Structure formats: structure tokens, C-alpha cells
Amino acid sequence: MKKLFHLFIMAWMVFFFAGESLYAQSVTLSGEIRPRYEFRHGYKTIFPDNHKAANFISQRTRLNFLYGNKYFKFGLVLQDIRVWGDVPQLNTTDVNGLSVHEAWGEVIFNQKLSLKLGRQEISYDDQRIFGNVGWTQQARSHDAAIIRYRPDKTTKIDVGIAYNADKASLYKTDYTVNNYRALQYIWYHGQFKKVGLSLLLLNNGMPYSGTVKQKVVYSQTLGGRVTYNNKALKFNSAFYYQGGKNKSNRSLSAMYFTVNTSYTLPTKFTFGLGGEYLSGTSSENRALNNTDNSFKPLYGTNHKFNGWMDYFYAGSYMNSNGLIDINMPLSQKINQFTFKLIPHYFIAAAKVAVKQSDGTWKAYKSDMGMEIDFAANYALSKNMTITAGYSQMLTTETLQVLKGGNYKNSNNWAWLMVTFKPTFFSKK
Structure with missing residues (x-):
């Protein structure tokens, strides 16, 4: 790690000073250290009997380098992910080691058109x-x-493609990484004063090894999102449809719909109301391997949605009975403090049932429980924040059928996170 760091700094200095007099450029070197303590007692799944809560501290460390001129841009993000204590004090190697989170170059053809290549975030x-x-x-x-x-200034269009392989080879080999094999998409966004419109078409190819030779099966996600922003009053709604084949080569037909609104008072208190529908597959149809009706928010930031305890799409809930999430976000800003409280009510979108020994199916109520999320954030400066949170999940027997554990147990999660994001150098 030390050698890579020194090499990175040397390369940056050479790159910067050698080209400084040639043309206008921008250079930014920044970092991030983010340790987070977590107490987990029923996080992601219902807490089972005869177990104790988990306590640990994880940490993300990043070094970010951005360079740009009128011809191209360059980005490199190195990161180290660890849990405190996962290596001994006299350490020679890390468990995860240093990794490259982003490494990309962007060719600027003109002020309107560019091509970005490499490892990068897509959001x-x-x-x-x-x-x-x-x-x-x-x-x-x-x-x-x-x-x-x-x-x-009001229109954005992105066309993205990706093709993945395990390694450089002399002939075609199976793809064994838990990832898509190929992906293509087109995204459009237009801003019309207070109204925003986005459209997305995604063709997602997953490796399927259920035949003699591995093949790629494709699903399509098509839809859009509308937003309205009138300062105090905000509204958004989105709809997506998924078709084609899922990664098990079964027919896929699923949909997603959401409506959310919020209003901010002069006191900086914001209250909102929202709902999400993600279609699901009934327990009987899953057992029969019929059409997959479970919507999959493929590569989204799923922790942001459906409760911070990640019971649903941030885990193993993709091929599921679906979800209806009714929520009421509340927030208050007071100087450097921000407080958030978000209650959720969860309902299964498709029938939940268990097959009995006599071949019949026992149905369960669609009610899957409630989650209450609370977080408080204090900004010491623009480069440092302290955030704490607590969540409580009130589960039901229906959720136990889907997730396991004992629904009568208490399920809660608490965390404390400190984020340092210094900018070491910036030149424009």
C-alpha cells in the first residue's frame, strides 16, 4: 500500500508540473476517512433465538485524485476497507487490501460531447x-x-455499455463473477423549469449456466421519473417495467411504481408522505417456476429505500413476494444539526403461503411489519460530520415465513459514524 501511495503522489506531481504551462487545467487531491460503529440485533433479518448482538467498527479510507483540461478528464479513487481488528498489530498484509474504486478517463470532443471510459460510479x-x-x-x-x-444546460443524454470477463484469455470462457456479463443503457433527463423528466432503457445480460454452454440471458427495464420542485413543495413519481428473462432464464414480467411528496415550512421542518410498489411473485408461483413477477431494482442504492435496516432489496429479497412501502419522512434542520424520522409500513405485494404436508398451501396475512428510522447529523465543518442513528423493526409472522428467525424477538440497530473529507489541494 505504501509503495502504491508513493507512486500515486509522484505520478500526480509529474503530471501536474509538467503540463502546467501547456493549457488551462484543474487538479484536486482529496481524501476520506469514515469509521462507523454498529450494533446489530436483527439487522437485515429477524433476530434468531440463542444468539447475541454483533458489535464492530468498520472503516473506509479513500484517496481521490481528479484532473481535467480542455481535452480530457482523469479520475482515480483508491480505497481501503477494513474492520477494526481484522488483522494483527504486527501486520504484513490486509484482509481486503488496497483496491481501485474508480479509475477512468474522459475524452472531451467538444463542450457537448464526451466519452468516459474505465472503472466508474454510475448514478x-x-x-x-x-x-x-x-x-x-x-x-x-x-x-x-x-x-x-x-x-x-437543461438536457442530458447518456449511453452506456459494459462487457465483463473473468480474465484475459485465448478463447471464450464462462463468466463466474457475481455480476452481469453485458449491459447497455440509454438515459435521458430534461429540465423544464420546475419540472424534471427522466427516461431509462436498460438491457441487462446475466450469465446463465443451466445449459451445456453458458449463455447470456437478458432482461429489459424501461421507465421514467417525473419531479416537481417549487422550493417548499416537492413531488416525484416514477414507473418502471421489467421484461425478458431473469438470471435463471425464466420469463420476467414485473413493475415498479412510486409517488412521493414533501413540504418544507419556514422553520425548516419538512414533512412528507410516500409510497412504493414493487411487484412480487406469489409463493406458489415461485415453487412452480412460473413467470417471475418480482421487480428488481438492479444496481440502485437500495439502503436509501424501504428502511435503513436493509430487510428488503439491499439483501437477498430480489426474487421475492414484492413489497408495498408506505412511509412518512420527517426532518428538521437547526443550525448545524439535521434530524430525520421515517416510519415505514410494509406489506407483501404478492401472496405469502407455505406448502403443507398434504399438498395444500397455508396463506399468511400480507402485513410484514413496521420500521422506524431515526438519524441525527451534526456538521462540524464542510469537511467533517458526526452522524448517529437508531432503527427499530416490528416484525410479523409473515415476515418470519420469508426471512426466518423468531418474529417475537426484538430487532434493532444503532450506529455512530464520523466522516472526515479533507481537500488537500485544489487548483482550477
Whole structure:
């Protein structure tokens, strides 16, 4: 890690000073250290009997380098992800080691058109389909090529493609990484004064090994999002449809719909009301391997949605009975403090049932419980924040059928996070 760091600094200095007199450029060197303590007692799944809560501290450390001139841009983000104590004091190697979160170059053809190549974050709109998953210490990035077109200040069009392989080889080999094999998408956003409109078409190719030779099966996600922003009053709604084949080569037909609104008072108190519908597959249809009706928010920042305890799409709930989430976000800003309180009520979108020994199916209520999330943030400066949170999940027997554990147990989660984001150098 030390050698890579020294090499990185030397390369930056050479690159900066050698080209300084040639043309206008911008250079930024920044960092991030983010330790986070967590208490987990029923996080992601219902707490089972005869177990004790987990306590640990994880940490993300990043070094960010950005360079740009009128011909191209360059970005490099190195990161180290660790849990305090995962290596001994006299350490020679890390468990995870230093990794490259982003490494990309962007060719600037003109003021309207560019091509971005390499390892990069892909994030659009509210991050429901594409997001960087910033809450997780490792976050998400893609190996992709993106054509970026900006014809004017109110219009954005991106066309992205990706093709993944395990390694450089002499002939075609199976792809065994838990990832897509190929991906293509087009995204549009237009801003019409107070109204914003986004459209997305995504063709997602997953490796399928259920045949003699591995093949790629494709699903399509098509939809859009509308926003309205009148300062105090905000509104957004989105709809997506998924078709094609899922990664098990079953027919896929699913949909997503959401409506959310909020209003901010002069006292900086904001109250909102929202709902999400993600279609699901009934227990009987899943057992029969019928059409998959479960909507999958493929590469989104799922921690942001459906409760911070990540019971649903941030885990193993993709091929599921779906979800209806009714929520009421509340927030208050007081000087450097921000407080948030978000209650959720969860309902299964498709029938939940368990097959009995006599071949019949026992149905369960659709009510899956409630979650209450609370967080407080204090900004000491623009480069340092302290954030704490507490969440409580009130589960039901229906959720126990889907997730396991004992629904009568208490399920809660608490965390404390300190974020340092210094800018070491910036020149424009």
C-alpha cells in the first residue's frame, strides 16, 4: 500500500508540473476517512433465538485524485476497507487490501460531447435503478464506457455499455463473477423549469449456466421519473417495467411504481408522505417456476429505500413476494444539526403461503411489519460530520415465513459514524 501511495503522489506531481504551462487545467487531491460503529440485533433479518448482538467498527479510507483540461478528464479513487481488528498489530498484509474504486478517463470532443471510459460510479436520478451505494463502506462501481451528450444546460443524454470477463484469455470462457456479463443503457433527463423528466432503457445480460454452454440471458427495464420542485413543495413519481428473462432464464414480467411528496415550512421542518410498489411473485408461483413477477431494482442504492435496516432489496429479497412501502419522512434542520424520522409500513405485494404436508398451501396475512428510522447529523465543518442513528423493526409472522428467525424477538440497530473529507489541494 505504501509503495502504491508513493507512486500515486509522484505520478500526480509529474503530471501536474509538467503540463502546467501547456493549457488551462484543474487538479484536486482529496481524501476520506469514515469509521462507523454498529450494533446489530436483527439487522437485515429477524433476530434468531440463542444468539447475541454483533458489535464492530468498520472503516473506509479513500484517496481521490481528479484532473481535467480542455481535452480530457482523469479520475482515480483508491480505497481501503477494513474492520477494526481484522488483522494483527504486527501486520504484513490486509484482509481486503488496497483496491481501485474508480479509475477512468474522459475524452472531451467538444463542450457537448464526451466519452468516459474505465472503472466508474454510475448514478442517476434518485438512485433507484443506478446508484453508488455510498452507505456501504465499499460502495459500487462499474467497468463501463459512457457517451455523455449535453446539447444544452437543461438536457442530458447518456449511453452506456459494459462487457465483463473473468480474465484475459485465448478463447471464450464462462463468466463466474457475481455480476452481469453485458449491459447497455440509454438515459435521458430534461429540465423544464420546475419540472424534471427522466427516461431509462436498460438491457441487462446475466450469465446463465443451466445449459451445456453458458449463455447470456437478458432482461429489459424501461421507465421514467417525473419531479416537481417549487422550493417548499416537492413531488416525484416514477414507473418502471421489467421484461425478458431473469438470471435463471425464466420469463420476467414485473413493475415498479412510486409517488412521493414533501413540504418544507419556514422553520425548516419538512414533512412528507410516500409510497412504493414493487411487484412480487406469489409463493406458489415461485415453487412452480412460473413467470417471475418480482421487480428488481438492479444496481440502485437500495439502503436509501424501504428502511435503513436493509430487510428488503439491499439483501437477498430480489426474487421475492414484492413489497408495498408506505412511509412518512420527517426532518428538521437547526443550525448545524439535521434530524430525520421515517416510519415505514410494509406489506407483501404478492401472496405469502407455505406448502403443507398434504399438498395444500397455508396463506399468511400480507402485513410484514413496521420500521422506524431515526438519524441525527451534526456538521462540524464542510469537511467533517458526526452522524448517529437508531432503527427499530416490528416484525410479523409473515415476515418470519420469508426471512426466518423468531418474529417475537426484538430487532434493532444503532450506529455512530464520523466522516472526515479533507481537500488537500485544489487548483482550477
